Each structure stands twice: as structure tokens, then as C-alpha cells.
Amino acid sequence: MGTKWVLKATVQKAVSLMPRSQRLNRRLQQLGGRLALGEATVRQRLGWAGHHLRTFSELGGAERLTPGFRVLELGSGWHPLVPLAMVTAGAGEVLMCDLEDLSDEELLAESIDHVIASADSGELAEHLPVVLADRVDMLRDARSSLASTGRDATLGELGLVLCPGDVRRLAPDAPPDLFVSNTVLEHIDPPVLVGILEAFSAMSVPGSVMSHLIDTCDHYLYVDDSISAYNFLRFSERQWRLIDNGLQPMNRLRIPQFRELYEAAGVPVTREQRLTGEPGDLRGVPLAPPFDTMDPADVACLAAWFDTVF
Numbered sequence: 001m002g003t004k005w006v007l008k009a010t011v012q013k014a015v016s017l018m019p020r021s022q023r024l025n026r027r028l029q030q031l032g033g034r035l036a037l038g039e040a041t042v043r044q045r046l047g048w049a050g051h052h053l054r055t056f057s058e059l060g061g062a063e064r065l066t067p068g069f070r071v072l073e074l075g076s077g078w079h080p081l082v083p084l085a086m087v088t089a090g091a092g093e094v095l096m097c098d099l100e101d102l103s104d105e106e107l108l109a110e111s112i113d114h115v116i117a118s119a120d121s122g123e124l125a126e127h128l129p130v131v132l133a134d135r136v137d138m139l140r141d142a143r144s145s146l147a148s149t150g151r152d153a154t155l156g157e158l159g160l161v162l163c164p165g166d167v168r169r170l171a172p173d174a175p176p177d178l179f180v181s182n183t184v185l186e187h188i189d190p191p192v193l194v195g196i197l198e199a200f201s202a203m204s205v206p207g208s209v210m211s212h213l214i215d216t217c218d219h220y221l222y223v224d225d226s227i228s229a230y231n232f233l234r235f236s237e238r239q240w241r242l243i244d245n246g247l248q249p250m251n252r253l254r255i256p257q258f259r260e261l262y263e264a265a266g267v268p269v270t271r272e273q274r275l276t277g278e279p280g281d282l283r284g285v286p287l288a289p290p291f292d293t294m295d296p297a298d299v300a301c302l303a304a305w306f307d308t309v310f
């Protein structure tokens with residue numbers, strides 16, 4: 001078993017117990033150079049945006065992808081790459097929801113630069129079902145005036161709306177057409193997740209589409225490739241509560257458990273797509289309850305897309 005992840009978990013736990021822990025974590029990430037956007041991360045985020053947009057037109061109807069559609073993103077994080085991609089595809093408004101406003105002018109500038117570069121190289125059009133030239137020009141204009149107008153005015157010009165706070169308390173002016181999240185649901189406590197799904201259901205109108213990418217791997221895998229994607233399933237709930245932290249908590253839920261939470265919220269799962277691992281990958285991981293009695297095919301899942309049409 002690796003030691004790198006144990007070190008990371010210990011540091012995260014210590015930071016999570018300090019005041020303004022998200023800000024402090026951001027500063028530490030910045031100092032360690034881990035906040036800089038790499039090409040692979042950009043590609044991955046733009047690919048995710050494309051997946052959401054295709055889901056929107058496949059499940060909601062191709063005519064929904066006409067300029068002006070409204071998006072809500074849960075857990076926007078530091079770099080607004082997905083919201084910016086939505087803007088180039090014609091979104092009229094993107095509500096960027098996170099507990100805290102984690103972005104800033106520098107991160108916005110960096111994100112816009114990457115999206116423009118991707119549009120100019122032709123790559124963006126490979127990721128997204130539609131890229132509007134006038135929207136890319138709008139991004140260029142916004143980028144060139146960013147330093148003089150400031151972040152908030154620039155966000156406003158682009159239709160990006162910061163919504164800091166618990167998304168369960170959000171009251172949007174108009175119902176979103178598309179709800180999305182990227183690697184967020186696996187970080188939320190089950191009762192809160194049910195509340196979020198209920199809130200989205202209440203905000204939706206018939207035909208609103210919801211597309212969530214859930215990463216069901218042990219996230220410490222991303223700092224320690226010596227561990228299995230299922231390493232965290234070896235710990236009992238009690239042990240995991242000691243290891244887990246408030247900075248990047250992991251609920252460890254498996255696919256059937258997510259389905260149960262959707263059901264509890266009265267939200268249908270219209271389509272489920274899994275990135276399946278091999279049940280054989282669980283070999284060498286002594287599964288703790290309740291994972292030990294689940295179907296290994298449900299436990300050995302790396303990621304999933306949960307899509308809904310309201």
C-alpha cells in the first residue's frame with residue numbers, strides 16, 4: 001500500500017481543520033504549482049462540456065441547443081472552463097454555483113486564454129457539438145478588456161453569474177434548461193445530495209435536462225498511482241470518517257447507492273453510462289461493509305454519467 005496518499009490525506013485533514021480552509025488550500029496548491037492549468041486538464045474539461053451539451057440535445061431535443069439556453073453548474077471550482085465552453089456553444093446564462101467563490105481574475109484570464117486557443121486550433125469544435133464564431137469573438141473582447149473592467153463586469157458580459165452558497169438555497173430568476181456537474185456528486189453527503197436533487201427538480205420545468213459526471217474512484221489515486229482505484233473501500237465507515245476530510249470529502253457511494261438517492265429525491269435516472277472497471281481489479285482490496293456484499297460489477301466502476309430529463 002502506498003504512503004504518498006497517506007501523507008496527502010494527513011495534510012488535507014490538517015488544512016481542513018484550519019479557518020478559511022478552502023482559501024488556505026488554494027494558496028498551498030498555488031505555491032506547489034498545482035493550480036496551473038495543464039493541456040490535459042483543459043482537454044478533459046472541454047470534453048466534459050461537450051458530453052453535457054450532446055446529452056442536452058440527445059435527451060432534450062436538438063432544437064434546445066439554440067443560443068440563449070440557460071445552464072446551472074454545480075461545483076464550479078477554480079477554473080470556469082466548462083461555463084466558458086457553454087458560452088461558446090451559445091449559453092445565454094451560466095449560473096456558477098459553489099459553496100465559495102473560488103475563482104479570481106487571474107484564473108478567469110487563464111481559462112479564457114485556453115478556450116480561445118482551443119477554438120483557434122480547431123480543437124474546441126472537436127469537443128463541442130456547436131461553437132459559435134460570434135461567441136468566440138465575444139470571449140476575445142472580454143479577455144482584452146478584463147484588466148480594465150475587472151472580473152465581475154467581465155463575467156457579467158459573458159452571462160456568467162457567480163452563485164456562492166449552498167445551491168439548495170438558490171432561487172434562480174428563470175428555470176435552467178441544463179443542470180451539470182463534473183466530479184462533484186461523489187463529494188457530497190447523501191442527505192445533502194438528496195436535497196440538491198430535490199432543489200434541482202423544483203427549479204426545473206418539463207424538458208429541463210440534467211447531466212452529472214460522477215468520479216467513483218478513490219481520488220488519492222491521482223497523487224499516488226501505487227494504490228488501486230478502490231483502495232478507499234477497504235475501510236469501515238468509522239475508519240473512513242477519521243481519514244476523510246472536509247476539504248475534499250469522498251462519500252465512496254457506488255452506482256446503486258446513487259440510484260437510491262435519486263429515487264429518494266423523486267428524480268428519474270433517464271440514462272446511465274458507466275466507465276466500468278474489471279471486477280478482477282478488486283483483487284487484493286479487502287472490501288469493508290457494505291461494499292463486500294455488493295455485486296462486484298457495481299463496486300468496480302470508475303466513473304458514471306447520470307442523465308435526467310425532467
Ligand SMILES: C[S@@+](CC[C@H](N)C(=O)[O-])C[C@H]1O[C@@H](n2cnc3c(N)ncnc32)[C@H](O)[C@@H]1O
Pocket residue numbers: 074075076077078097098099100165166167168181182183184187188192196
Ligand atoms: C471537487 S470540487 C469541483 C471540481 C470542479 N467541478 C472541477 O471540475 O474541477 C466540488 C465542489 O462542489 C462544491 N459543493 C459541494 N456541496 C455544495 C453545495 N451544497 N452547493 C454548492 N456547491 C457545493 C464544493 O464547494 C466544491 O468546490
